[in-house]
Amino acid sequence: MSLAPLLQSDPAPTGGHPAAPGRRTAGRTVRALSAVTLLALVGFALAGPVLLADPAQQDLSRFLEPPTLAEPLGRDDFGRSVLARLAHATRLSLVLAALSVATALLLGTLTGLLAGWRGGWVDAVLRGISEAFVALPALLIVLLFAALAAGGSLWTLYVGLALAQWVEYFRVVRARSARVLATPAVEASRLLRLGPLHVVRRHLLPELRGTLATLASLGMVTAILAMSTLGFVKVGLQPPRTELGLMVTEAFPHYDTAPWMALAPVAVLFLLTVALLGLRRTEVTR
């Protein structure tokens, strides 16, 4: 039962639904830990490529060197520094994922608002397009794009990832905004001639913000994993570029003699995923 109607006599209503305090602090701890992990990874991805050695520099005499203090993750089969390669790969994954998520978010939100606002044939056309995308598995769309341009260019990967993801934002924004636009509050603001900017700023964005943030953090995970999946099956980016999935594949032949090579990118993928998922607010604020 909701407390709100019963507590009308409360002189200073607090609003919102009080969650159990224990659960709330637990949620806060998880989010703080996730944020710290994510910040550490981002720091590594930003500082690593600047501070560490050139990841492409080969030294065949130091082939499959085990980890040492100077080289904490050892060297790979070409004698390249695994740590330096890892930093580059992490940066690539984060930047590409962030770019494609931002593009998908922008595209999906704008089309969603357009469909929710205009309705009619605009809505029908946009919905048709979005359903075509829903019908295809996301990875297939990225694969199609990767196959269109040979040589595994970053550009096609970016477009493919963004196209695979915009549909989610479109559908959520369209459904939510259609509901918000039909409320008396929006009708009242029309009667007050407050203009469409007010409706977006005061009615739609506050309502959508939380959901979009959650979707975006999930989208980052999906994009990073999709990228490394493609790298793993060797249709994504091509060597010598460093990419997390590609690094795992390349390390496979040496898993018995140099397990650190495969474990390092896997650990980064795992931490990225957990940290991004942990950032979400678990209780959905209505």
Next chain:
Amino acid sequence: MTTLTIDEVTVHHGATRLVDAVDLRLEAGVPLTVVGESGSGKSLLAHALMGTLPGELRVAGRMALGGTPYDLATRPGRGLWGSRLAMLPQEPSLALDPTMRVRPQVAEGASVRRPGSRAARRAADRALDGLGLADAAHAWPHQLSGGMAQRVAYAAATVGGVDVLIVDEPSKGLDEAAVDRIADLLTAHLARGGLLLTITHDLRLARRLGGELLVMQGARVVDRGPGRTLLDEPTHDYTRALVAAEPTRWKHEWMATTRDPGASPEPLVSASGVTKGYGATTLFRDLSLEIGTGERWALVGPSGVGKTTLGNALLGLAPVDHGEVRHHPALAPGRAQKLYQDPVLSFPRRVALGSALGDVLRRHGVDRKRPERLMESVGLAPDLLARRPDQLSGGELQRLAVVRAMLLRPALVFADEPTSRLDLLSQERTMDCLMTEVDASGCALVLVTHDHGLAAAVTDRQVTLGAQRGP
């Protein structure tokens, strides 16, 4: 003979006392009605009896039902649900399960072993038949009108054959005819030897039920006695204020204003031959109406006859099927404003009220002093603007909606049941504030209501809808 007595009930939330030492005694055949404004603790009292208060609230007190004592702190009500004790909740259309048809929903309350059994279904059918709802047995809750939902909820609450019926705000959102029907049912429950506790802010219903009356204010019982004496010759100050807040007894300055009917040569809004319907039902047909400057109109009629739709059509918010609605140039966009039945829904939900109001000021270049002056005149503290809509009471928020509507100096205000969710005192305050502004600015008013008393007190012209339609 069964009686229910309650001694020294208190309800606390932290250090705040929400219900303070209430004693009451229910006897078979004698209704007990608790009246008071919102926030006086009367609903909490009902929930304390039922054992349905949230865990954060601390309850203390003793209850005795037919000689058996119970400690209210242990929430004993739960064990008695359905067999001895039942509650008819507020807003039954929200209390019914939207995913269940009417008959199985009523059958769940039957005092048989399995709710799905034939005996339960038969009991449900009998209960529904008795209420004239046999046709609705297979309907979904969303297909019912407010009054029908109320009667279905009554059937579900009483099908188990309870002695004690607790009714929480049964008249909320219902028109007079529906309130009369539910009052008949409650009287019938008493006639069968049942016990009845009604929580309401509707004095008309309290008068109809008769019996004992309890007046609550600020968590305490301030007045008690036989209903008729209390309401007809109130002696306590608060009771007197409560009775004086009934629209039929209002005395305000703006009511005296005489309006010259032929003041304006051209009407603000003229509707000619307007027809509107949804699907197969026609709401109104061939209706013509002219609203002049400063006129006060009421659209009255039972729920669901299209009063709001007509108002929206007059404002140009809803298209009409046939006919024409013309606006005078004086009624330029922005000069027609609307007040909503649920003010919470008429403000952006997640934004501080100050920002929402600030947008209006900026957009239309209104002087900052004006809202401050208006808020002061309707008795709202400026610091309320830092809150979000759900953090204000309905009355406060509706008064703020009046302020917002008046900022643009409208020529016409359409008030869509602005006070139907408010108690009598808040209703009087809100209407007083609206009408003072309307009177001062000389704007026209279209008021939708199903309260004839309110319509008579506030307006001088009426359109009655739905006279030709059945229930």
